[in-house]
């Protein structure tokens with residue numbers, strides 16, 4: 011195996027040109043921390059972007075940051091924190107799921123990952139303002155820009171986010187950044203079953219209090235939290251997060267607690283931050299590597315019924331709900347096929363998709379990680395891939 | 411501005427097409443007489459007019475699929491049209507093209523409060539969505555000033571913004587799903603009531619695609635709960651520079667207002683004369699800021715903004731004290747285009763975006779350009795996100811003025827690109843900025859965008875002549891020049 015390690019954009023293009031000419035497919039790697047996500051690629055050689063790193067522009071008053079793709083996510087976040095700013099989509103590192111490797115900005119964008127705040131602030135796709143990249147045709151293109159509003163030409167940033175390096179190799183990324191909230195608090199409701207919990211989340215989202223995180227943790231999952239109050243609740247925990255200027259957060263907390271006439275509790279700064287980090291990192295599911303972990307995106311109110319159907323076949327499921335119920339994480343015995351037919355069948359009716367986040371290697375070979383598409387969409391997707399990477403040299407097999 | 415020469419072979423088949431459409435769309439849905447087609451001859455960029463070959467008003471998705479299949483088979487071009495309010499000529503008809511008017515797709519199909527979304531047909535107006543849900547305290551956030559007339563399908567096609575997109579995002583940030591029909595007649599659904607895609611984000615690609623990729627036949631939008639309190643502030647300054655600095659200071663202090671607009675002296679005067687908003691007339695620049703949220707937050711932020719504005723020498727600070735007054739503050743801004751329109755027989759509305767910090771410099775240079783071309787420019791901006799709307803005043807009946815206005819417009823947009831900005835923030839490229847695409851993108855960039863178009867519409871039949879300055883055949887674009895033996899990077903580290 012050859013590992014190519016470009017240090018600038020020109021070398022990226024050269025490497026892809028060589029791959030194209032010689033018919034050598036490449037695996038595109040940032041910090042290698044998400045190699046377990048999606049389908050394993052069949053490429054034998056690597057284009058390693060970890061040395062193409064560094065923040066090249068940061069203008070806090072313009073809410074904009076430009077960096078090379080290999081820049082560690084932690085570095086970006088640290089620099090932003092110094093100016094009380096953040097990546098508002100709350101990108102997860104997922105190292106508890108995938109183990110080692112350094113999460114990079116490029117990897118986060120390429121996988122379009124977002125945490126609990128996706129609900130109110132959007133996903134990575136919503137914060138990518140522009141990029142430079144080399145396509146599978148070995149041509150360096152740019153799209154978007156550094157300004158907040160831009161409809162000049164097709165929005166290729168959306169296409170890049172979530173394309174897992176199968177269309178082009180990003181060499182420069184410009185993102186929108188936002189002020190970090192001054193204060194965070196979480197309102198907790200205890201003892202609701204899953205249907206009641208999701209209903210409460212939806213009710214909370216329907217209050218004019220700008221909820222920025224809405225999750226339901228069944229009792230067994232809550233019991234794994236490092237936050238005393240959640241761990242020792244002895245029952246399920248339904249959590250709604252409020253963020254913003256101090257007086258505003260206090261006011262909205264009061265409003266929200268009044269709306270739920272039931273008894274409720276509050277988590278303040280550190281505890282609140284810890285809980286949402288645990289949720290973002292999927293830290294509260296059982297760690298057993300023999301389990302398969304699924305991520306489901308569904309209409310929020312449908313989530314409990316979808317989980318109910320899966321549980322009917324696979325009683326040992328551990329689960330929790332984020333995004334007001336719209337995001338469901340499930341851990342179940344991997345078996346030989348991660349119960350994919352059951353999981354995907356369960357959301358057929360209400361719509362959505364199920365992504366296999368992690369499974370033992372043999373299972374990953376057998377089960378398609380991404381949700382199967384209807385024929386017309388699948389054909390369109392293949393034509394889009396062909397438009398960027400006609401010879402299939404970038405991460406072949408990664409998305410199927 | 412030149413449109414591609416009409417295809418005589420297609421024009422010769424006009425009767426055949428009209429007959430075909432009549433077989434698909436019953437009754438009055440096919441308009442082929444000149445008088446009937448007249449209302450469709452332009453959009454809001456009315457300097458450019460063209461009668462289409464025929465107008466079709468379908469009522470069902472199946473009809474659209476049949477229409478597109480027929481057009482594909484006969485090689486006829488198709489221009490989708492929603493409310494016809496495009497400011498970039500996006501829905502300008504083609505002489506050899508079918509105008510596909512979506513006006514009959516005007517139903518709200520489903521409102522789902524628990525999942526906070528609404529499923530609507532594309533011809534529903536932007537405002538009608540908010541109206542349909544306001545009794546439950548919800549609304550649809552993107553609010554273009556044209557919201558009583560523009561359609562949600564057009565909003566998706568243009569990725570439209572509005573005065574509140576600083577905090578709440580553009581159309582693209584507020585969509586969950588669409589259904590579309592490709593030129594082949596295939597019906598494709600993207601998204602739904604759930605978030606994000608685990609395949610390529612084609613929903614994101616369709617948004618802002620200016621009717622070039624597919625005909626949108628259904629839209630699922632996110633609904634938001636109305637904030638309990640919203641108050642607007644007027645902040646007047648003696649110089650445009652001071653107003654610009656105040657905008658930068660607000661953002662730098664971690665405050666993202668719901669809206670943050672700026673108008674120059676001429677725009678303020680025109681708006682005040684037009685709708686008596688109560689604007690101060692003795693200022694060089696006026697900021698309108700809106701703060702929304704719970705009472706405590708709004709109070710807190712208003713105090714902060716007042717402090718920041720006074721520190722930068724604001725001569726006027728007024729806060730709305732009632733809902734009526736808040737709406738009056740906005741009425742002037744929302745009517746700014748028609749108000750300025752009264753100053754002059756014609757105007758062009760530019761739409762460049764710049765890095766906010768370059769605002770003072772860009773304003774100075776716009777003044778110089780205005781003088782150079784001998785045409786007046788009035789400035790209205792979405793200051794919070796650096797999106798400028800310089801309005802160029804001219805009289806198309808004066809020899810050469812249209813041409814000079816086009817030139818001045820081009821110079822202003824080139825200036826935006828030069829300082830690190832872009833040609834269009836929300837109005838789209840259309841025909842208006844088509845020939846300027848080369849100032850932002852090189853041939854490689856544009857060819858790649860066209861290859862994406864080819865994946866959706868291999869014969870370039872959907873809305874051609876818009877967005878791209880020159881069209882290359884898809885077969886040509888797909889060709890790959892593999893040079894063989896390009897020698898690998900002597901300096902590239904490898905292991």
Ligand SMILES: Cc1cc2nc3c(=O)[nH]c(=O)nc-3n(C[C@H](O)[C@H](O)[C@H](O)COP(=O)(O)OP(=O)(O)OC[C@H]3O[C@@H](n4cnc5c(N)ncnc54)[C@H](O)[C@@H]3O)c2cc1C
Nearest residue numbers: 492493494495496500554555561563564567570571621626
């Ligand atoms: C006074 C005024 C104020 C405005 N203010 C704003 C503003 O604040 N913010 C802003 O962003 N814009 C603004 N605009 C511009 C315009 O209103 C928007 O671009 C709007 O989204 C156009 O919608 P429409 O339905 O009128 O589309 P049309 O003008 O009919 O069409 C626009 C484009 O969309 C395509 N299209 C329309 N429907 C479909 C469909 N169903 N499927 C596929 N393609 C379709 C057309 O082919 C065309 O390319 C303003 C315009 C005016 C006249």
